[in-house]
Amino acid sequence: MKPLLRIPAIPPLTGKAFRRSPDSTILRRPSFARRFIASAQEHTRSVFPKLTTKLPPNMTTATTLKGQPLDKVTLESLLRRRMFYTPSFEIYGGVSGLYDYGPPGCALQANIVDAWRKHFILEEDMLEVDCTVLTPHEVLKTSGHVDKFADWMCKDPKNGEIFRADHFVEDVLETRLRGDKEARGLKIEEKEVDAKKKRKKTKGQEAIKLDDAVVQEYEEILAQIDNYNGEQLGELIIKHDLKNAATGLTPTPPVAFNLMFSTTIGPSSNLPGYLRPETAQGQFLNFAKLLEFNAGGMPFASASIGKSYRNEISPRAGLLRVREFLMAEIEHFVDPEGHKKHERFHEVEDIELVLLDRHTQLSGKTSVKKESIGKAVKEGTVDNETLGYFLARIHLFLKKIGVDQSKIRFRQHMANEMAHYATDCWDAELLTSTGWVECVGCADRSAYDLTVHAKKTGAPLVVRERLEVPKVTEEWEVDIEKKKFGPFYKKDGKTVEAAVLALSQEQREKLAKEMQENGKIVIDVPGVADGKVEISKDLLDIEKRKRTENIREYTPNVIEPSFGIGRILYSLIEHNYWVREGDDEARGVLSFPPSIAPTKVLIVPLSSNKEFEPFIRKLSQKLRVAGVSSRLDASNASIGKRYSRNDELGTPFGITIDFQTVKDGTVTLRERDSTRQVRAEQGKIISAIQSLVDGGKTWQDIEFELPIFQGQELEVR
């Protein structure tokens, strides 16, 4: 249905792509690094923020599905008008970082989630769980979130304005660089309108020429902004005299601000808790029960779809950075031994992905390569089969729901960018008008979480596997006759015991012989008597014994594909948007694939003639029974206007009921992207729609099967 685009070379990245390394003291979930946007406009106070258009340098503007320049203002006006989403509590002034989904956004979200559930949970027999958002303090203390899930924050001492420290440094330096460029008479990258706003805001800093050395220093700082910790950011602020333009003051030194929302569970205040920042912890805590549910079988995956919460310091990027968001996360538990093979890997090994690996980035390049996941795993670019399998499955999912194939890449985290528990991590990034946005993270979390929770609680979060061939070992063991040993050595008892237990296998073998021969042994025990201690046979026994292990016990590793549904939804909107040029005015179209489109069919009666009513009712009901969602537009607007309105909602099909319908029961079926139509009796049209929605047929198939209709009055315009 969707016209296939030629896949162009992926544009190289700006320096921004490098700025991902977390400072060493702050834990970053690899799946959703929070600073992919570094925009000069982030401090705009609008509750419906206009995203900036920071794009790779060779891409001067974002493009629509048809390659037209993307007019963000027009798209946002469409999204607001059609209520895809809207700022929450707007009549109360709004709260930044909180959005409500209106009917089309809600249906789009539900369809993406439904596709996700089918693609991952059903297709792979995953164990879905639904855990609570409320989480007691102790759990997130153990997982490391209480101590480390934070951003650096500073404050204007006069007006109290709060900044994310890294964003503050970036903003001021970028403003100065812009002023320098202007003073040098160079072209400024950003759109004229943005630059104007900026100029107004940062009055007094404009058009000041900087020394070449200063320019270079600023650029180097910006290139590694994510590498600084709070202290270093504070030093930068002092060293470069960075001030808040609104007050002319230096902000306070950066302090860590934990991003979790806190609350208290129960009536007494002794059970502090948080809103979970990820769904993962609930899945880890249920590991033992899930393993049992799975009859002990390994590997297996759990999955969860639910809201998570992060109290962002100053969210200003629409749906791309919000405080409450829907996540879909998979925790795939796998035996760390055996190279994390995946039994279905052969099914995906030929799938080609666009990869930007760690080594390329570290060598200062941003060139991507397109290669099969089979090759990438074989060559070691991707660590193991299980990780590779999920990268390919993520790719297939994004393709299925309508992500533009030319605007997706997989970027590997650099070593210092990953959370400390991860051994490898790849982000699926989608190109939007804001730049590359990480929409899915796929991390190898190793055994970190299960280990810390097991250690804290004593719960056996392990797999016990019966060994087919029991493992037999022979070892020299020492048995201490505790009842006599302690009283004999008195205060030195513990020290002597420790020395005995520390003896190596070789020493034990030698001493066993000595004991057999002499009835006693002498060993070195520094700090007791003269450093030599005699032990007689009645106090100690040394024997060689066989040990047979029938069970192998291990803590599984976790591969975690983690999806930010809101970010995917927004990217999907941009990727499927284009403008149909018309005689009077251009009209927006959202070319969602039929399976994802919020509504599948618009029913349009030619006029408000009463004769049409029974046909409308019957058709609606038939569509409902067929499981196809439809909407009726019986307004007085022209058919063209109504279809046009509907194109904005991304509805792929339209059925017109006209006087011919009254005569012979036939209706026309219009396809959104081509605006072409066929005409047939209702039963045929409905089954055509069904097969178009479930992907069994294309519009070309339908045009081949059913007669084309070319009624002039039904044209769009």
Added chain:
Amino acid sequence: MKPLLRIPAIPPLTGKAFRRSPDSTILRRPSFARRFIASAQEHTRSVFPKLTTKLPPNMTTATTLKGQPLDKVTLESLLRRRMFYTPSFEIYGGVSGLYDYGPPGCALQANIVDAWRKHFILEEDMLEVDCTVLTPHEVLKTSGHVDKFADWMCKDPKNGEIFRADHFVEDVLETRLRGDKEARGLKIEEKEVDAKKKRKKTKGQEAIKLDDAVVQEYEEILAQIDNYNGEQLGELIIKHDLKNAATGLTPTPPVAFNLMFSTTIGPSSNLPGYLRPETAQGQFLNFAKLLEFNAGGMPFASASIGKSYRNEISPRAGLLRVREFLMAEIEHFVDPEGHKKHERFHEVEDIELVLLDRHTQLSGKTSVKKESIGKAVKEGTVDNETLGYFLARIHLFLKKIGVDQSKIRFRQHMANEMAHYATDCWDAELLTSTGWVECVGCADRSAYDLTVHAKKTGAPLVVRERLEVPKVTEEWEVDIEKKKFGPFYKKDGKTVEAAVLALSQEQREKLAKEMQENGKIVIDVPGVADGKVEISKDLLDIEKRKRTENIREYTPNVIEPSFGIGRILYSLIEHNYWVREGDDEARGVLSFPPSIAPTKVLIVPLSSNKEFEPFIRKLSQKLRVAGVSSRLDASNASIGKRYSRNDELGTPFGITIDFQTVKDGTVTLRERDSTRQVRAEQGKIISAIQSLVDGGKTWQDIEFELPIFQGQELEVR
């Protein structure tokens, strides 16, 4: 599929049913009153609490789907073993009122939600929205929740134990009454095991005979426990010397405890917020946008499915009273004029509901009547068509998902039981082993919420309707020449102006004539000069004018059906549970309707023979393509055992792959409830399953169409 049960007379209620009236100072959401359970066992500290079996007196024990006595312990063991749900954070000791859903619970919940979405949102073209859980203080202050959404709480002064005051009073009085009964040698209603526990806990209070007058007084208090406010509960505690058995001390006087979880939004602490206690407010705040999305058309409904939060004082009733729960709410906006007619009411008017109306309850009776909703609305039992329409639709939904028709009733709230904004409210109650549980509330919220939010924010949360016939009115109007009027009367200006504006139409008419004749008028202004004030023509003009109104502006009323998905899910489990007697041991079966069952098909290979593998793979894939969820059980257990295990999961169908399959491609299909089987080739079996799941065919139809199979080895024993 599910055997139809004869609908017996609904058992009358205990006094409990009366105890619903909220005290006057606490706002109660009618949809989920929080005290339907008043159990002697609520203070058990188990994280997987055993629900008590408070039942109507003529029902000595709860029953299964087949009328067997319900063994709660066995059922709960099944639910835990099969991981339907599990206490959250159990390895950390658990948190009361928080539960995670495991794979079957999760699928059951998803299927209920899916059925709900189809039955309500799609069927009725509702506008679904997804609003945030995080809600700023101001919104819930306006809605009344900050001040009034509370329960009464008291505390033991020594050990700090916290009680819900009404539950505390109930518990102590019930314990005394039990002791009295024992002393009189009467049979105690509760199960022996419960009574024993109780005795142990309240040692020292057992078997003390009370005066007859005291018994009567206690019983009267218990019968109206929900009518007491905090002060009155405190008085009862003092008057009757009610003490905490654990310490022998009187608890502190009750204080109001707000049930909302509070948090802070953003990095500065100046935006306090709450986790929403209901999804409704988000829908109300979006009213104007939704109306516009609906092209101004009225009536219309919005709907929302999402989590809500209530910080219960001491939740102890499993899924029936939790702190985090999934709700599905509809807000149907309707013109308050025109008796709230509903255009599709005729479609449901013949549906018969079991009703327990307000008047019956107030006259001290609990007898229900079964009558058509058409009759109930006509006679005024149910206030209006829209409310009636939704009651019928709720009934149809509950029936569709498999609620036992003999265990459902609609109970009307009594006048003093409703929230102050409601004009009528009915609860759909389901009978469980805990008694009648309100699972759906259906309230007429009038214009309360839209009015308070509009007043607070100034947002026009109204419908503006063009009048077909403009409304013309003629009135005498007064125009004050403000520039002269004020300076002329100086300090008396405001008082004189108020007196002028307060003049009636009749007075204005008379004075207009006087003004025309004399060029001045004299009016009474008490408190100014001698009480008479003269006003000349240059200060005031009185004229008769025509006013034409083309627009009617009104605030819609709201009918709100509100569903507690977790409560429905739990009730559904009890309603569909029964025990199949076997040779060795009885086995639990959950007879969910196929459309709701967590998994539709179990695939069972006869043995682990390699020959079966390609058939298993192919069958799984075909089922997936057909949209039918399946699970494979390739364990070594006997086929009977595997089917039996599966009956506990409520899977309606089983397919066996055996050596005949290898020969001719046929498989057997087993139906869970009858354990009968048919055999046919896979394509036929799959389409049979599809039509069984979508409700197109019954098992009887399939037995008629496909050959019966009676392989002895496949029988469940």
